[in-house]
Amino acid sequence: MVDQSKWDWETREKEVPFDPWKENFNWVEEPYASPDGEQVAAVVNIDEGEFNVCVNGETWESPFEKIWYLRYAPDGRLTALVSDMAEWTVAVDGVPWENKFGYVWNTLFSPDGKHIAVAAQADGQYCMVLDDTPWETTFQNMTYFAMSPDGSKTAAVVQVTDFGEGEVHKFQEGCFTAALDGNAWDTKFVNVWNMAVSPDGTKLAAEVRLNLYEYSIAVNGQVWDKSFPCVWEPVIHPIDGSVVAPVRTAGKWTLAKDGEFLWDARFPQVWHQQFSADGKILAAIVSPKYGRWTVAVDGRPWGVTFGTLVSDLVVSPDGSTIAALTKEGETWKVVVNGAAWKDTFDMAWRPVISPDNRYVGAKVERQGKYTVVVNDRVWQKECDAAWDPVFSPDGEKVLLRTLENGRYLRRVLPVTEITG
């Protein structure tokens, strides 16, 4: 994780003028704030076919013909996918990688921000590129991507056997597999989808389709003993390395661990399962009844259910706080440990849990105005844009990044100023 204690948690307010940028450029695209809040950046158009990135009013040294997917890495480095002379690469703080490709997309960051990866295509061949180092092996197609939790390894679903258009039977024999750092498994599958890499980087688990009807999970190319009529994405236990995935059985869903049923309960839907950092708690988004949604913790659904959607499940490292977003009709709410907050919003973002578990916060939007809500108290500021709140390591303060009346603002407030 990024060491946030080094950030400025003292200065109450810092400001970067933003609207004046618009006068300097043809147009300014949507802004991004750095994780520590010190910077605001946007892709800007300088001239026909000429783009740059403007950071706190200063542009990067050199412009590019195209720039997209401007994103801050968790450690505060600013990345973008950039193109010059029909070649694409990643630019980090304005410096393009040495390697250039036909195309790059799908930037991945390690949680500590130290590693950056993208999917790349060159001359019709595909591979992952980690920190400017492409895989040694390339493949004719690559569909799903993953990174190990420490960022040292990348994985992708790759096509290893050629098949022509309409060669349905050849396809059904299996032409896809997964590759870790470019090393493809020996086993081939009809399909391979979402993957997970174990914390130590030794295990790659993936959803696989064995034939048109049987699905299972493969770990390092080895398929579970059991197959199912359908499966969803696997996760890996952070401590013991066991693999857990939602599986379908007799028309309903449950979780299985290493091929054996883990939960007794059966639900119309189970997905987005997530372990706490110590692996002691396993929560998932479930539908306990057709058309109703909630969160189940270790197989037991919360008492409250919601009609339209439950999303963005977040589990605190110790598992004591579990938060999610819920949607009922058109309105969003935050729900924490089975209790829905009273305020409703037109949109809400993934909840953030303070390191000491005392607070849960989220960026929210009502009628086009953005603000932040913490423990069911709405911060009384209506902003033109806002980013997720960040709680200080001691949980006393909250970093708020907003755009108000053409100014970008970085505020550090005692959390109690919002919660009262």
Place this chain on the structure above:
Amino acid sequence: MAEPAVTQDQEKEEEQKVVDDGIDVGISRLTTDKIETVINQVLKTETGARLKTYVNTCIHCGLCSEACHYYMSHDKDPKWSPVGKVKQTIWEMIRKKGRLAPEEIRRVVEIAHTECNLCRRCLQFCPFGIDIAYLISMARRICHKLGVTPKYIQDTAHSHSVSMNQMWVKGDEWPDTLQWQEEEARGEFPTLRIPLEKEGADIMYSVIAPEPKFQAQLIYQAAAIMETAGVNWTMPADKGWDNSDMAMFTGDNEIMGRIKRSHFETAVRLRVKRIVMGECGHAFRSVYDTGNRWLGWSHPPIPIVHAIDFYYELLKENRIPIKEKFKEPVTLHDPCNVIRGGGLMEKSRYVAHALCDTVVEMHPNREYNYCCCAGGGVINCGPPYKLKRVKSNKVKAEQLMEARTRGAKVIISPCHNCHSGLKDIKNYYDLHMDIKFFGDIIYQIMEKPE
């Protein structure tokens, strides 16, 4: 109507000679025992009171027959009637307790995949509301489980499974195409953007994969409309951008669920309020009515707005300045999936009248309109069945012909499949009419920067 060039005998032969790997190879691997097991497994575990009640309640009255364009186009030959097709498939399976011979399965696949568009017109005709489209879908499900599905649509389902889109569009080709269209469009609209991955936009615009693959100008046009109307929109750069769904039509429910999940979760990830989709009928059915259900969402978790509805909204709010209305008289095709299946008949007419000087109605119209015969995956079964498809919609040709005699020169078809299907019909029956999307017309007549 001009006589088609080929003689009837030739056509008959051609129709019988269909070679389809997807079916032929599949059949060769079947035994009656296997068939029995699969049919009974599907009927017992995957269907319930609904199927039973439909089968037990049907009084064999034949009142659904005239709903079907296949039946009407084949001189009312009962083997093409809705209940006639159920008789030859589901009833037969029940009657024989699943023990069908491999060759009998061939007939089941043919009927289920190439002789019914799942257009649900017959549902409106049956006094009991028996859902024949559902029964035929179950026949397709059984064929899927038997491994016999026409090759072309099976290939499409495979594409969905690999890439979450219908046309094997690769991960880089999609954003690359959007950026290319954006660049092209800037020639005309200097500040136009196709905003990729813009979290918190109001709208996620989703399309079907044939657009980036073959009809990129449609994306151009959509971007031009969005730009002109000042819409806060975005498009995803990764999987989930394609709203189409042939797996729904091959009975591959698991893949249907997977691609719909990807579509909806992409919209959730982008924090959009609504998904606006291009002019496509079957995709609407999949996201609005069918795919979401398999996943347990009783209603789409993020509201789905079909292009007709969206244009209606924009025109009603005067957000698209029109230079001059479209002059040529148009007629309006009502795509089953958005009209009978989505209730957009009046909005479609509002849009047509707002854009065009003269709108000539076809009869029957609105929710009673005849299907184009392309939908339900039929056109996706590919060239081997094209002749059958166009011949099976003589009634549509007559309908169009009749509208043409009343002046209509252009057919507006706000559905991709209908578009292609009607094009084949118009060519085969020499109708000399143009076919357009609403988007084509809006783009053509709206005010653009000098």
Place this chain on the structure above:
Amino acid sequence: MHDVYQFVSGPLAWVAFLLFIGGSLYRIIAMLAEVKEKEPFIFTYMSLKYSLRSILHWITPFATYNWRRNPVLTVVTFVFHICLFACPIFLLAHVTLWDEAWDIRWWTLPDAVADVMTVIVIACCLFFLIRRVTQREVKFVTYPSDYVILGIVAAPFLTGFLAYHQWFTYPVFMILHVLAGEVMLAAIPFTRLSHMLFSPFTRAYMGSEFGVIRKSKDY
């Protein structure tokens, strides 16, 4: 002869009514239970408003597109079903039986009217029969059981008519009439005549789907 009559109009009538009522309840409950177990999503979409919209349209002559498209059949089927219900329920002779056995009575039809209605039912059955034999689309989906069903429905009316007019041996036809009526009653839950039980449900479901989700008409 008297004993036979006693038997068919006594114990057998009990059996027939039990089969009809018990069987109907069983069929409906079993169906709903299966929906609950295997397709509970159906309940999610049910709407009283749209169920009624659909049912009312379809039980009103010419209120639906397809009824309007088939005027002759529409008249026949409505007349048939009305007579089919009204005649046995409001026939003086039947009401008298109820009165004698249970001391309950209600409004009755004049015998002459009932007589005409009986003829109508028989004629309609004939119409259905002819339709079944001559219309290609009906013939194609006709099984022997369809004739049997038609026979089961026609029989009580035919025998009743003959018995009432006493053209042949009255007691024989009386017994046959009672038997035929009982067969018909008992057959309702267990044959396609169960459309009487299930049609409100199938209609309600389709009406709800078209009303709530598809926002268009199923009629």
